[in-house]
Amino acid sequence: MSSLLRWRGYRFFFYSADGWEPPHIHVVKDGKEAKIWLNDLNLAVNLGYSAKELNEIIRKTREERGIFLEAWHDYFAN
Structure with missing residues (x-):
């Protein structure tokens, strides 16, 4: 899956094979991942x-949560 959001060097996305798990987002930057x-x-x-980085990432995820969930459900609907 391509990126859903790029913010302050972080890339927010999910993998196309992730549909069997509950909705989630991956966040990568500088070789780190959450x-x-x-x-x-x-x-x-x-x-x-x-x-500190995790708090920032979780805060941004909370702000964008609706968009991420919509993208997740649209992608994995089938």
Whole structure:
């Protein structure tokens, strides 16, 4: 899947094979990656981000959550 959002160097996206899992978003920057569940905004995976970076990522995910969920459901509808 192409990027849903690029913000401050972060790329927000999901993989095309992710449809079997609950809705979530992957966030990458500078070789680091996080995975955030969209239903409750809990962190599923953190590979290298600091607490400060994660707070920033989760805050932005909360702001864009509706758009991310809409894209998820549109993509995985079939």
